[in-house]
Amino acid sequence: MRTKEGNKEKDILEAAIKEFAVSGYHKSKISKIAEIAGIATGSVYMYYKSKEEILHKIFNDIWENLYNELKKLTENPTIPPTEKIDSMIDLILDEFTQNPELALVIVNEQNNFQNKSLPNFTQYYEKFLDLATDVIKEGIENKTFSENIDLFVFRYYILGATRNILSHWAINPKQFQLNKIRQGIKYFTKNGIIEHK
Amino acid sequence: MRTKEGNKEKDILEAAIKEFAVSGYHKSKISKIAEIAGIATGSVYMYYKSKEEILHKIFNDIWENLYNELKKLTENPTIPPTEKIDSMIDLILDEFTQNPELALVIVNEQNNFQNKSLPNFTQYYEKFLDLATDVIKEGIENKTFSENIDLFVFRYYILGATRNILSHWAINPKQFQLNKIRQGIKYFTKNGIIEHK
DNA sequence: ATGATATTTGAATCATTATTCATTATTAGA
DNA sequence: TCTAATAATGAATAATGATTCAAATATCAT
Numbered sequence: 001m002r003t004k005e006g007n008k009e010k011d012i013l014e015a016a017i018k019e020f021a022v023s024g025y026h027k028s029k030i031s032k033i034a035e036i037a038g039i040a041t042g043s044v045y046m047y048y049k050s051k052e053e054i055l056h057k058i059f060n061d062i063w064e065n066l067y068n069e070l071k072k073l074t075e076n077p078t079i080p081p082t083e084k085i086d087s088m089i090d091l092i093l094d095e096f097t098q099n100p101e102l103a104l105v106i107v108n109e110q111n112n113f114q115n116k117s118l119p120n121f122t123q124y125y126e127k128f129l130d131l132a133t134d135v136i137k138e139g140i141e142n143k144t145f146s147e148n149i150d151l152f153v154f155r156y157y158i159l160g161a162t163r164n165i166l167s168h169w170a171i172n173p174k175q176f177q178l179n180k181i182r183q184g185i186k187y188f189t190k191n192g193i194i195e196h197k
Numbered sequence: 198m199r200t201k202e203g204n205k206e207k208d209i210l211e212a213a214i215k216e217f218a219v220s221g222y223h224k225s226k227i228s229k230i231a232e233i234a235g236i237a238t239g240s241v242y243m244y245y246k247s248k249e250e251i252l253h254k255i256f257n258d259i260w261e262n263l264y265n266e267l268k269k270l271t272e273n274p275t276i277p278p279t280e281k282i283d284s285m286i287d288l289i290l291d292e293f294t295q296n297p298e299l300a301l302v303i304v305n306e307q308n309n310f311q312n313k314s315l316p317n318f319t320q321y322y323e324k325f326l327d328l329a330t331d332v333i334k335e336g337i338e339n340k341t342f343s344e345n346i347d348l349f350v351f352r353y354y355i356l357g358a359t360r361n362i363l364s365h366w367a368i369n370p371k372q373f374q375l376n377k378i379r380q381g382i383k384y385f386t387k388n389g390i391i392e393h394k
Numbered sequence: 395a396t397g398a399t400a401t402t403t404g405a406a407t408c409a410t411t412a413t414t415c416a417t418t419a420t421t422a423g424a
Numbered sequence: 425t426c427t428a429a430t431a432a433t434g435a436a437t438a439a440t441g442a443t444t445c446a447a448a449t450a451t452c453a454t
Contacts, residue, residue: 160361
């Protein structure tokens, strides 16, 4: 009996991230992804049912991971909410910045699929947002955060902001200093633009 | 000599916005757009060179308009920067919320095209951001805004945030109160999440 | 009313690509 | 060494849909 050599499932996923980042999901060809992965076109279908399943796996992996990390963090009652928010931003930045191509895929493709595909296409993403929202609630009860915060706005504001910045950074990672971006996002999220004396 | 009846160029554009919003650019068919516009498939090509040109026109129109509006606003030296920021947010919200389908198209498709297409695919978008950045500079010199603000981060933070919120609102406009969103965005932008005493 | 000119039509073309599948290669166990 | 089972291949299939174009239609000027 022949056995699978290497880790083609992973090779395909990494090749797909590269190709999706450069060409966008719809313009990416399975044959090109196979070529990058160093296998035959047909072999892709040994590991994934369809092109869309590959994309789904990419989303799922990253948000499942981020959700689990955030869960560990938020469950710790000794960390104050402000610090949790900082750590949450670090989590996202660490995850994406170690792989700019992945950042591009998430930013460019996710919206299109979370609306139009299966309902659970981005279930971990939503769970991640639920946890983040809980942190804000905790901070409001705490009086650390302003009670003026609208939870719906918050939920999509910070992540939309962060993702958009990352997408511009990812196009040309060397052009911008990541640390300044990191500080900038944290500062903005906490203080906004106004000078508070 | 036969003359053009009605305003098919506009009909096509509006039909395309509807179809792109529902199906996404890549899954939208020219034949369906023509059907919505009430014309024959081939007639689309009397008015637009290609499917991509239609999308380009959608982006260009909206950002050209927003750029011109923002220009009027920012050129007025009597308005303080804080108020300019509020008005800028109003501009964007007004433009997008009177047409949720347009909001969806912009949010879902723009990223993919500003990276991969002709360099001037979104020239007015960039000019719009330049003006917004000038307002921040003015406010920093003014001491109204904090000098900790990183201009690159700002440039993409606020707009990314706003666009992301709008995209979620646009999926189901009736579910959320627009005014709360408006207030929420303004509050966040200026104050962040922390309670400033 | 007629011709000239431009618009409109929609079926046919043509290219593109995701997916399939018959074939070949490989290896574990007997 | 041989067999059975699965992995891997890549050319063929089949569907899709953007774009073209020859024919039909409408309007204006004369």
